Amino acid sequence: MSRKPGRPTTHLDDVSKAIIEQLQQDGRRSYAAIGKVVGLSEAAVRQRVQRLTESGVIQVVAVTDPLQLGFARQAMVGIKATGPLEPLADTLAEMPEVDYVVITAGSYDLLVEAVCESDEHLLELLSTRIRTIPGVVATETFMYLELRKQTYSWGVR
Amino acid sequence: MSRKPGRPTTHLDDVSKAIIEQLQQDGRRSYAAIGKVVGLSEAAVRQRVQRLTESGVIQVVAVTDPLQLGFARQAMVGIKATGPLEPLADTLAEMPEVDYVVITAGSYDLLVEAVCESDEHLLELLSTRIRTIPGVVATETFMYLELRKQTYSWGVR
DNA sequence: AGTGAAACGACCGTAGA
DNA sequence: TCTACGGTCGTTTCACT
Numbered sequence: 001m002s003r004k005p006g007r008p009t010t011h012l013d014d015v016s017k018a019i020i021e022q023l024q025q026d027g028r029r030s031y032a033a034i035g036k037v038v039g040l041s042e043a044a045v046r047q048r049v050q051r052l053t054e055s056g057v058i059q060v061v062a063v064t065d066p067l068q069l070g071f072a073r074q075a076m077v078g079i080k081a082t083g084p085l086e087p088l089a090d091t092l093a094e095m096p097e098v099d100y101v102v103i104t105a106g107s108y109d110l111l112v113e114a115v116c117e118s119d120e121h122l123l124e125l126l127s128t129r130i131r132t133i134p135g136v137v138a139t140e141t142f143m144y145l146e147l148r149k150q151t152y153s154w155g156v157r
Numbered sequence: 158m159s160r161k162p163g164r165p166t167t168h169l170d171d172v173s174k175a176i177i178e179q180l181q182q183d184g185r186r187s188y189a190a191i192g193k194v195v196g197l198s199e200a201a202v203r204q205r206v207q208r209l210t211e212s213g214v215i216q217v218v219a220v221t222d223p224l225q226l227g228f229a230r231q232a233m234v235g236i237k238a239t240g241p242l243e244p245l246a247d248t249l250a251e252m253p254e255v256d257y258v259v260i261t262a263g264s265y266d267l268l269v270e271a272v273c274e275s276d277e278h279l280l281e282l283l284s285t286r287i288r289t290i291p292g293v294v295a296t297e298t299f300m301y302l303e304l305r306k307q308t309y310s311w312g313v314r
Numbered sequence: 315a316g317t318g319a320a321a322c323g324a325c326c327g328t329a330g331a
Numbered sequence: 332t333c334t335a336c337g338g339t340c341g342t343t344t345c346a347c348t
Binding site: 009010011012020023024025026027028055056057058059060061062063064065066067068069070071074075076078086089090092093098099100101102103104105106107108111115140141142143144145146147148149150151152153154155156 | 166167168169177180181182183184185212213214215216217218219220221222223224225226227228233235243246247249250255256257258259260261262263264265268272297298299300301302303304305306307308309310311312313
Binding site: 189190203 | 340341342343344
């Protein structure tokens with residue numbers, strides 16, 4: 001779940017980028033179908049996808065739409081804290097409503113995205129589970145009014 | 158790219174949740190293999206996945222790791238603005254470095270996540286392309302020090 | 315919504331350039 | 332790192348429940 005620093009940078013050629021674009025449109029597209037588009041044999045596509053996956057450059061996964069599942073209240077919570085940040089980040093990461101935790105430089109030490117069913121649910125999370133963590137000094141909540149863009153593939157194109 | 162309000166809430170039974178969990182671990186896992194785990198025939202799994210996908214509850218896609226691709230500087234940018242927020246959000250969404258745009262209630266009107274190659278790249282984006290948009294009054298940047306958790310499936314488990 | 319069966323197509327390992 | 336190929340397994344369709 002946590003991303004380690006110091007990973008080597010992988011260079012992608014145009015063919016790999018094209019393959020990733022195909023998988024970005026449909027993660028279950030067959031290797032043969034991708035091969036036809038990018039001009040490679042099925043086996044070659046398969047090997048490249050395997051290498052890209054094993055090296056951690058890509059991941060083919062299911063993503064869900066919170067709204068469709070009845071999670072109507074999303075918010076970004078900025079947190080100011082004292083003491084070491086990593087254990088705090090890990091505590092937050094363990095909460096099922098929390099889907100995003102990042103340690104930041106700026107007026108917050110941590111940014112946390114939470115997905116909740118209702119205002120009451122969000123309030124409960126914030127008041128009784130986040131703000132009570134030792135080391136949490138202050139929080140500021142940004143309620144989501146509308147999510148306008150969400151992309152899962154960066155650096156391709 | 159934008160998510161409209163007022164979508165109906167889909168109810169998931171335990172079997173569909175189990176299927177989504179499987180696809181969350183590996184989006185290319187075969188329907189037959191998933192069927193063995195969840196106790197359903199291959200055809201039944203395929204139908205459920207098709208329904209879940211067509212109704213927008215899930216999406217099987219490739220996600221990329223920015224760090225591996227040489228995008229070492231990520232930041233969340235809080236934006237205060239005047240005037241209507243939707244066109245502003247759309248302008249920001251069109252920028253290739255911007256992978257996340259949300260309209261919020263709170264001390265920022267918008268939150269934007271940007272993925273950049275370097276500090277210079279981020280500075281250029283911020284100074285010459287974001288802060289020059291008419292209606293942008295102020296920005297605050299939270300540089301990412303470490304991304305600790307990133308989940309793509311909400312509401313399942 | 316689900317199963318089962320048969321035809322078809324995809325996937326995987328291996329060999330060779 | 333690619334193509335070629337054969338065996339195996341997954342997918343698709345359809346009739347049935």
